[in-house]
Amino acid sequence: GIMIKSYRMVKEYGENYFIEKKSRFIGYVSPAYTEEDAVNFINSIKKKHYDATHNCHAYILGENSNMQRSSDDGEPSGTAGIPILEVIRKEGLTNTVVVVTRYFGGIMLGAGGLIRAYTEGAAIGIKAAGIISVKPFAEYKLSFDYSILSKLQYEMPKKNYIIKDVEYLDVVNMNIIVNPENREVFEQDVIQWTNGSILPVYIETIMLKVDEATGKMNPASPV
Numbered sequence: 001g002i003m004i005k006s007y008r009m010v011k012e013y014g015e016n017y018f019i020e021k022k023s024r025f026i027g028y029v030s031p032a033y034t035e036e037d038a039v040n041f042i043n044s045i046k047k048k049h050y051d052a053t054h055n056c057h058a059y060i061l062g063e064n065s066n067m068q069r070s071s072d073d074g075e076p077s078g079t080a081g082i083p084i085l086e087v088i089r090k091e092g093l094t095n096t097v098v099v100v101t102r103y104f105g106g107i108m109l110g111a112g113g114l115i116r117a118y119t120e121g122a123a124i125g126i127k128a129a130g131i132i133s134v135k136p137f138a139e140y141k142l143s144f145d146y147s148i149l150s151k152l153q154y155e156m157p158k159k160n161y162i163i164k165d166v167e168y169l170d171v172v173n174m175n176i177i178v179n180p181e182n183r184e185v186f187e188q189d190v191i192q193w194t195n196g197s198i199l200p201v202y203i204e205t206i207m208l209k210v211d212e213a214t215g216k217m218n219p220a221s222p223v
Contacts, residue, residue, distance in 0.1 A: 006135035007063055009095040011211065014129025020117045022105025023053075027125025029098050032059060035067065038097040045099040053104040056080035056118060059097035060088050075102075079114035087122035091131065098122045133210045138183050139164065139203045140176045148172075148194055155193050161186060180205065 010031050017026040028045050032038040038059040046055045058070035058081050068089075070081030084098050100121035109117060142152070149172050156163055156176065167173040178186045183202070190200045210216070 005063065006133055007065075007094050008092050008131055008133050008212075010093060010126060011130035011132045011209075014125055014127070016124040016128045018120060018124065019105070020113070020120075021107040021109060023107070023109065023117070024103040024105065025117050025121040026101040027098065027121035027123070027128075028101065029096065029122075029125035029129040031095055031129075032061060032097040033095055035061060038069075041097050042099055045101060049101045052101045054080065054102045055099055056084060056102070057097065057099040058082075058085035058088060058122070060085070060094045062094060065089075065094040075114060075118075076111060079111050080118045083115045083118045084122040087119055087126065091126060093126070093131065096126070098125055100125070131212045133212055134207050135210055136180055136205050137162075137177045137208050138180050138186075139206055140178060140186070140200045141203055142174045142176060142190065142198055142200055143171050144174075144194065144198045146172060148198070151193060152190075155189070159186075159189060161189075175203075176200075177206075177208070 010029055012031065014029045015027060017024060030041045032041060038061060042055070042057045049055055054073045054075050056071060056073045056075055061067040068085060070085040072078070072080040080100065084100055088096050088098060100118050144152070152174065153163070160179070162177040164175040164177050187200050190198055
């Protein structure tokens with residue numbers, strides 16, 4: 001089948017700030033799946049900080065990072081938007097929008113100082129937001145007799161197969177999530193554990209979010 005790639009993005013809204021030579025820089029970060037999402041987020045920050053000296057931004061969207069935009073919002077060309085965009089790129093993120101707001105404190109920073117400050121503003125915002133990987137997983141359905149239930153509930157977690165949900169009818173229906181690389185091994189495991197009495201049925205490949213800090217994945221939050 002087609003190999004669906006995984007990608008990285010920010011987990012949730014995040015913000016942080018720092019002061020550089022009396023200028024206040026605030027980094028705002030959000031997930032964004034569409035250009036409309038990104039623009040709405042940028043506009044909400046501009047509205048919140050209508051009195052700021054600058055609200056510079058950048059965003060990268062799409063599973064292949066094919067949409068990349070940035071704006072210096074009145075700062076000297078190349079000192080704000082591109083540095084913010086570079087931070088998103090270096091972290092390997094997509095579906096991510098960053099706004100760095102600046103309140104000028106009366107001391108000029110110079111081009112190098114601005115680049116460092118906008119880079120820092122983006123970086124601390126992303127850190128506050130956290131990062132997740134969005135990865136493909138294979139979903140299977142198993143239908144079996146109640147006598148096998150405890151065996152499967154015992155074996156599955158040991159191999160990092162995730163029991164997504166269980167339906168208790170005249171038979172047990174169980175949906176399992178498996179790393180795509182492990183599909184063949186999983187099918188063999190099930191046959192072995194049940195002496196060939198169950199055939200695992202592959203349903204589909206789904207994209208799921210995995211928290212990079214904890215390694216936890218949430219089967220209830222497909223993208």
